[in-house]
Amino acid sequence: MDAVFKGKKISGILSILPETESxxxxxxxxxxxxxxxxxxxxxxxxxxxxxxxxxxxxxxAFCIAGLKYLLENGRISKGEIGAIIVVTxxxxxxxxxxxxxxxxxxCLGKEVLCMDIPQGCCGYLLxxxxxxxxxxxxxxxxxxxxxxxxxSHKVSRQDRNDFPLIGDVSTISIIENNEDVGVIRFxxxxxxxxxxxxxxxxxxxxxxxxxxxxxxxxxxxxNKRSLDNLHMDGTEVFNFVQNEVPPMLDAMFSDCNLKKExxxxxxxxxxxxxxxxxxxxxxEIPSEKCFMNIVENYGNPSGASIPVNIALxxxxxxxxxxxxxxLAAFGSGLTWGTVIMELGNMEFCEEIETNL
Amino acid sequence: xxxxxxxxxxxxxEYDFKGSEDYVEDGFLxxxxxxxxxxxxxxxYHIQIDGLDIxxxxxxxxxxxxxxxxxxxxxI
Numbered sequence: 320m321d322a323v324f325k326g327k328k329i330s331g332i333l334s335i336l337p338e339t340e341s342x343x344x345x346x347x348x349x350x351x352x353x354x355x356x357x358x359x360x361x362x363x364x365x366x367x368x369x370x371x372x373x374x375x376x377x378x379x380a381f382c383i384a385g386l387k388y389l390l391e392n393g394r395i396s397k398g399e400i401g402a403i404i405v406v407t408x409x410x411x412x413x414x415x416x417x418x419x420x421x422x423x424x425x426c427l428g429k430e431v432l433c434m435d436i437p438q439g440c441c442g443y444l445l446x447x448x449x450x451x452x453x454x455x456x457x458x459x460x461x462x463x464x465x466x467x468x469x470x471s472h473k474v475s476r477q478d479r480n481d482f483p484l485i486g487d488v489s490t491i492s493i494i495e496n497n498e499d500v501g502v503i504r505f506x507x508x509x510x511x512x513x514x515x516x517x518x519x520x521x522x523x524x525x526x527x528x529x530x531x532x533x534x535x536x537x538x539x540x541x542n543k544r545s546l547d548n549l550h551m552d553g554t555e556v557f558n559f560v561q562n563e564v565p566p567m568l569d570a571m572f573s574d575c576n577l578k579k580e581x582x583x584x585x586x587x588x589x590x591x592x593x594x595x596x597x598x599x600x601x602x603e604i605p606s607e608k609c610f611m612n613i614v615e616n617y618g619n620p621s622g623a624s625i626p627v628n629i630a631l632x633x634x635x636x637x638x639x640x641x642x643x644x645x646l647a648a649f650g651s652g653l654t655w656g657t658v659i660m661e662l663g664n665m666e667f668c669e670e671i672e673t674n675l
Numbered sequence: 676x677x678x679x680x681x682x683x684x685x686x687x688x689e690y691d692f693k694g695s696e697d698y699v700e701d702g703f704l705x706x707x708x709x710x711x712x713x714x715x716x717x718x719x720y721h722i723q724i725d726g727l728d729i730x731x732x733x734x735x736x737x738x739x740x741x742x743x744x745x746x747x748x749x750x751i
Contacts, residue, residue: 360707363714480707540705553706554731561726593710597726
């Protein structure tokens with residue numbers, strides 16, 4: 320799907336970090352692989368440390384802590400909020416939605432629209448897309464876009480292929496109408512045929528969680544996980560990204576009559592360093608314009624990865640200048656997409672740490 | 676060929692690669708092993724392997740790996 324918007328601005332980004340950091344070196348013994356073999360992956364994949372939510376923390380708790388921080392510190396007032404969108408794969412409950420929980424806990428007005436979108440790694444692009452559409456009908460009101468997950472709760476700690484990658488960081492982006500912002504181009508794709516490449520098999524109505532689905536099993540690939548756990552087919556996902564993303568970017572640039580050299584920053588989803596480097600090589604993107612350091616600092620925070628990237632690497636620059644950026648994300652669904660838009664001149668761009 | 680077997684043995688010392696006709700099919704190599712091998716080949720032979728070539732077919736035998744190296748200009 321292609322779409323064009325005008326006059327929509329991301330005016331602030333808040334990244335909400337859990338205080339717990341877990342180091343790859345300390346986790347090596349959890350895996351049923353020779354330590355030497357596992358340690359080789361540290362440099363290749365960019366494994367170093369990742370942020371983990373407490374076992375009793377929920378995605379809604381991160382959202383509420385973040386919104387209360389914004390309200391208490393004058394970054395936004397309740398009267399400015401027109402809608403809250405939560406993109407998550409970590410719902411507190413089947414019902415109610417996280418957006419409704421935030422709405423109640425933060426005492427927002429009855430006119431504020433609440434919406435959850437279940438999306439993974441492509442969740443920032445889908446969330447922006449929905450936010451921009453809502454803003455067509457909201458005049459001066461703003462959309463709060465939450466990208467929140469606690470997916471570490473769904474990954475086996477004995478799964479070397481999945482656990483070191485995962486990180487729990489949530490973000491809030493404030494999105495508003497602003498006539499000074501130019502054209503924003505979206506391109507989004509999906510391929511449900513390959514949907515099982517990223518999956519949490521049990522927990523929905525198809526396979527409800529039971530004692531049986533919670534049983535950790537030793538698998539042929541040397542990892543241990545249960546049907547309740549998230550699993551990524553690494554080969555399938557890697558090949559998907561290498562095959563689909565570079566041509567998507569080429570076509571987007573061609574259709575926009577843009578050269579890649581005109582882009583100031585390529586802000587990509589952050590699966591792991593190896594995949595990102597190969598993607599940058601294939602797409603002929605200079606490394607200095609494409610940060611690849613989120614996994615080594617925080618782990619892969621799913622749909623929050625793009626705003627997390629901005630808040631870690633560009634928080635100062637994005638306060639006082641404007642930059643032409645190419646955003647791209649790819650993941651569960653399978654879903655992938657790209658956006659070209661100006662970012663910057665934000666009112667705030669910051670990180671906070673919580674004890675969640 | 677022996678150079679390739681040495682790399683394979685370093686990555687997964689527990690397997691007899693010479694006795695397998697398909698390392699991926701036989702479960703000797705998973706996606707992380709392939710990534711590790713790519714990294715070792717790139718470092719040893721000073722090449723950059725294209726992401727589109729990082730597929731199981733190019734790592735299922737020592738001969739397939741040699742074919743990939745030759746594609747990248749390595750004389751072996």
